[in-house]
Amino acid sequence: MRTLLSLGLLKGVIAGLAGTAVGMALTMVVRSALGYPAWQPDQVTLAGTLVGIPAYLAGVGAFSAWWGWVLGKGIEEPGGHHFWGWTRYFGADPNHKVIGIQYMATSLVVIAVAGIYQLIARLETSQPGLQFLSPDTYNSLMSLHGIMMLGAVLLGVSGMINYLVPLMIGARDMAFPRLNAFSYWITVPAVFLLLFALPAGGFDTGWTGYPPLSTKAPLGMQLMILAFYLVGWSSILGGVNFLATIMKMRAPGMGLFRMPIFVWTALATAFLQIVFTQFVGIAFLMVLLQRVLGLGFFDPAKGGNVLLFQHLFWLYSHPAVYIFVLPGLGVISEIVPVFSRKPLFGYRLVALSSFGIALQGAIVWGHHMFTAGIEEWLRIPFMVTTMLVAVPTGVKIFSWLATMWHGKISLDTPMLFALTAIAVFLVGGLTGIPNGIVPTDLYIHDTYWVVAHFHHTLFGGFVFPAMAAIYFWFPKVTGRLLNRGLGKLHWALMTVGFFVTYEPMFWLGLNGMRRRIADYDPALGLGPMNTVVSVAAYVIALSMLVFFVNLVASAWRGTRAPANPWRSRTLEWQLSSPPPEHNFPTPPQVLGSPYGFGIPGSVHAVVTPAGGAGEEKGGLGRVSSG
Amino acid sequence: MAAAAKTRGEDRVAIYRLGLWLFMGSESFLFLALLFSRFYLQGVQRPAELNQPLGLVISIVLLLSSLSAYRGETCAVYGDQAGFRRNILVTIGLGFLFLVGVGIEWSEGFHFFPPSTGFGTVFFTLTGFHAFHVLTGVLALAAVLVRGRKVQYGPGSYWAVEGAVKYWHFVDVAWVFIYPTLYLVS
Ligand code: HEM
Ligand SMILES: [Cu+2]
Numbered sequence: 001m002r003t004l005l006s007l008g009l010l011k012g013v014i015a016g017l018a019g020t021a022v023g024m025a026l027t028m029v030v031r032s033a034l035g036y037p038a039w040q041p042d043q044v045t046l047a048g049t050l051v052g053i054p055a056y057l058a059g060v061g062a063f064s065a066w067w068g069w070v071l072g073k074g075i076e077e078p079g080g081h082h083f084w085g086w087t088r089y090f091g092a093d094p095n096h097k098v099i100g101i102q103y104m105a106t107s108l109v110v111i112a113v114a115g116i117y118q119l120i121a122r123l124e125t126s127q128p129g130l131q132f133l134s135p136d137t138y139n140s141l142m143s144l145h146g147i148m149m150l151g152a153v154l155l156g157v158s159g160m161i162n163y164l165v166p167l168m169i170g171a172r173d174m175a176f177p178r179l180n181a182f183s184y185w186i187t188v189p190a191v192f193l194l195l196f197a198l199p200a201g202g203f204d205t206g207w208t209g210y211p212p213l214s215t216k217a218p219l220g221m222q223l224m225i226l227a228f229y230l231v232g233w234s235s236i237l238g239g240v241n242f243l244a245t246i247m248k249m250r251a252p253g254m255g256l257f258r259m260p261i262f263v264w265t266a267l268a269t270a271f272l273q274i275v276f277t278q279f280v281g282i283a284f285l286m287v288l289l290q291r292v293l294g295l296g297f298f299d300p301a302k303g304g305n306v307l308l309f310q311h312l313f314w315l316y317s318h319p320a321v322y323i324f325v326l327p328g329l330g331v332i333s334e335i336v337p338v339f340s341r342k343p344l345f346g347y348r349l350v351a352l353s354s355f356g357i358a359l360q361g362a363i364v365w366g367h368h369m370f371t372a373g374i375e376e377w378l379r380i381p382f383m384v385t386t387m388l389v390a391v392p393t394g395v396k397i398f399s400w401l402a403t404m405w406h407g408k409i410s411l412d413t414p415m416l417f418a419l420t421a422i423a424v425f426l427v428g429g430l431t432g433i434p435n436g437i438v439p440t441d442l443y444i445h446d447t448y449w450v451v452a453h454f455h456h457t458l459f460g461g462f463v464f465p466a467m468a469a470i471y472f473w474f475p476k477v478t479g480r481l482l483n484r485g486l487g488k489l490h491w492a493l494m495t496v497g498f499f500v501t502y503e504p505m506f507w508l509g510l511n512g513m514r515r516r517i518a519d520y521d522p523a524l525g526l527g528p529m530n531t532v533v534s535v536a537a538y539v540i541a542l543s544m545l546v547f548f549v550n551l552v553a554s555a556w557r558g559t560r561a562p563a564n565p566w567r568s569r570t571l572e573w574q575l576s577s578p579p580p581e582h583n584f585p586t587p588p589q590v591l592g593s594p595y596g597f598g599i600p601g602s603v604h605a606v607v608t609p610a611g612g613a614g615e616e617k618g619g620l621g622r623v624s625s626g
Numbered sequence: 627m628a629a630a631a632k633t634r635g636e637d638r639v640a641i642y643r644l645g646l647w648l649f650m651g652s653e654s655f656l657f658l659a660l661l662f663s664r665f666y667l668q669g670v671q672r673p674a675e676l677n678q679p680l681g682l683v684i685s686i687v688l689l690l691s692s693l694s695a696y697r698g699e700t701c702a703v704y705g706d707q708a709g710f711r712r713n714i715l716v717t718i719g720l721g722f723l724f725l726v727g728v729g730i731e732w733s734e735g736f737h738f739f740p741p742s743t744g745f746g747t748v749f750f751t752l753t754g755f756h757a758f759h760v761l762t763g764v765l766a767l768a769a770v771l772v773r774g775r776k777v778q779y780g781p782g783s784y785w786a787v788e789g790a791v792k793y794w795h796f797v798d799v800a801w802v803f804i805y806p807t808l809y810l811v812s
Binding site for chain 1: 636637640641644645648649650651653659660663666667668694698709742743745746747750751769772773775776777793
């Protein structure tokens with residue numbers, strides 16, 4: 001009971017609930033004092049969250065170090081405590097590995113909930129006619145599925161970057177450990193808000209929240225906006241942290257062009273996060289201001305214009321797709337050389353391609369608005385800039401293929417997931433071309449073609465790579481191996497389930513299946529194919545179940561992992577599994593490329609093992625080639 | 627901490643400075659989006675009822691506050707605690723004066739161009755967001771002031787003051803763009 005009460009999370013939730021209640025009560029008192037009816041859902045809940053979230057953060061302990069600093073104390077060494085008790089994971093802990101695991105675990109929980117929402121919705125669309133959901137409930141489930149999945153992707157991306165980047169560049173932690181903890185802990189109320197959105201009436205706008213619909217949608221909309229805003233700030237502050245870490249905390253000798261590709265992708269991702277997230281933040285705040293205070297941004301009668309929202313929204317949300325996928329593509333670039341025992345092909349170009357993608361991504365947002373009343377003369381320029389993305393992504397795909405060419409490929413679970421990811425991402429990229437070309441887009445916009453396309457990019461760029469990453473780095477994180485048989489079963493079910501779910505959606509889209517609808521015309525003859533899609537969706541769910549069982553069982557009783565089970569060369573593998581509290585007792589000395597597999601005499605780094613204990617666990621001195 | 631950082635060759639102040647610049651860089655995109663919205667929705671139109679003298683006065687107040695902030699920082703760099711305290715207090719005072727000015731402008735604005743009108747929407751949003759940043763700047767200055775009661779600033783240990791003052795300048799520069807956008811273009 002003591003330990004339970006000492007958990008930051010519990011203290012935070014109690015303080016947060018109390019704060020919310022106070023905020024809501026105060027507003028209602030003020031409202032009735034001014035002669036308005038006390039209850040106005042948008043205003044009252046907004047005030048509640050404005051008080052509740054800071055109260056919650058204070059309860060968690062996210063402010064305490066800063067407060068002490070103001071009062072004149074020094075900021076103690078990050079992670080001064082050296083225990084590995086489970087309670088660490090439920091409070092504001094500044095260690096980047098703890099925070100990485102917190103992000104990843106939260107991400108998996110949100111993915112599970114969002115997946116369940118869509119599984120329910122798929123039951124509804126497996127046949128024409130309304131089965132058991134009202135159109136509004138369907139739309140709420142579909143919208144929440146979308147926004148929660150994307151939130152989970154952002155969390156997963158932060159999780160991977162947090163855990164891996166400091167290790168890979170030979171740093172002892174992130175540049176700003178407290179800010180890092182803060183960035184994680186503001187996402188937890190966002191998750192709660194999203195969970196409350198359904199009981200609060202949901203919202204029927206899809207994940208994009210376009211006005212004018214979003215200015216009139218039920219209270220659930222507002223909770224979604226607040227959640228989006230919190231996750232956005234987590235993303236911005238995380239980006240500041242990642243950039244500062246990568247630019248300033250690299251070990252001696254770790255020049256930019258000796259960094260693993262994953263670090264390069266993290267750098268490009270962080271750049272996108274700090275530049276573009278502000279746009280979507282302000283777009284959603286405008287919706288909020290119109291809902292709560294009656295401002296006129298999107299109301300033509302008050303001089304507003306809904307296109308403003310679309311511009312600001314896509315100015316973020318197109319680059320955001322690269323925030324979602326770049327780290328995943330980086331994971332593929334890490335895994336492919338290790339399991340092919342060959343150097344990564346075209347390292348420099350691949351490293352720069354992430355920045356190519358990031359810069360190109362900044363000038364294409366209008367392709368989402370071809371059908372939505374964008375200024376006519378803007379269509380062709382946006383179409384042309386959109387096509388340019390083929391160059392940097394092509395670089396990546398060719399690099400993976402060339403790396404595998406004539407390699408000694410071993411098809412272990414991480415590699416299997418990476419291979420599926422490449423195939424799926426390729427299809428996603430190719431099917432995006434018709435979306436970017438104005439005449440074809442006019443036809444397929446808002447159909448299941450688009451749904452199929454972006455699930456390919458998201459599964460190929462995030463889900464499959466994230467699974468590959470978990471199978472690859474799980475031994476490093478926990479010191480135990482994931483079960484290989486279950487892993488391969490997971491891979492097989494998920495790969496088959498994926499293709500059977502999403503390839504038919506292209507056909508459905510071309511044949512007139514609109515997206516975001518609970519019902520469709522039986523005369524279109526789309527029923528049987530929709531049934532196939534729904535059944536296959538449950539196969540994906542089954543594969544995830546296998547995965548969760550594997551995670552829990554292996555963390556608990558899996559085979560002990562050696563320090564470097566995959567014979568990788570990057571720095572994190574030269575430490576014990578799991579790595580010591582502050583990673584490297586003395587900074588490693590970096591001498592060469594991380595990918596020199598099979599090159600005689602090639603050395604990535606010299607790592608001095610942690611005093612004694614590290615040595616026997618295999619904290620190698622020299623990393624040999626091979 | 628200092629010892630551990632030194633053995634690793636980390637320059638903590640350089641890291642803090644970079645972090646602050648990155649943060650301010652990100653924030654400038656927020657203001658960019660707001661300025662863009664003003665022109666997108668309202669073009670360059672502006673009501674005659676804007677209180678021009680008041681707008682000019684609060685702009686001058688804010689510019690002056692940057693001067694005193696700079697002096698406060700310089701005092702801290704040379705270890706002059708009293709001068710630091712005096713100048714930062716003046717800066718905070720000027721910051722509050724600016725906020726009072728915005729308050730007066732708001733109460734007039736409610737009358738002539740309420741937030742439910744086209745110009746009111748952009749006016750109240752831009753000034754509101756900026757005023758919020760001024761408030762956070764005041765809090766940052768207050769924080770270094772409070773910390774200064776326990777800790778002596780001086781050569782080599784003035785980062786906190788430098789950071790808060792840099793942020794204050796940033797908020798000031800943001801106003802240098804907002805003021806003409808709301809009061810002068812036409
Ligand atoms: C079992 C796995 C999944 C299934 C069966 C599934 C199915 C679907 C379907 C059928 C829709 C379209 C609903 C409609 O338009 O009426 C949809 C929308 C969406 N899904 Fe998924 N999905 C899955 C996983 C994911 C994942 C992993 C992500 C992200 C990483 C994701 C992101 C989205 C987004 C962003 C939308 C758009 C929602 C909107 O239109 O606003 N989905 N999903
Ligand atoms: Cu796009």
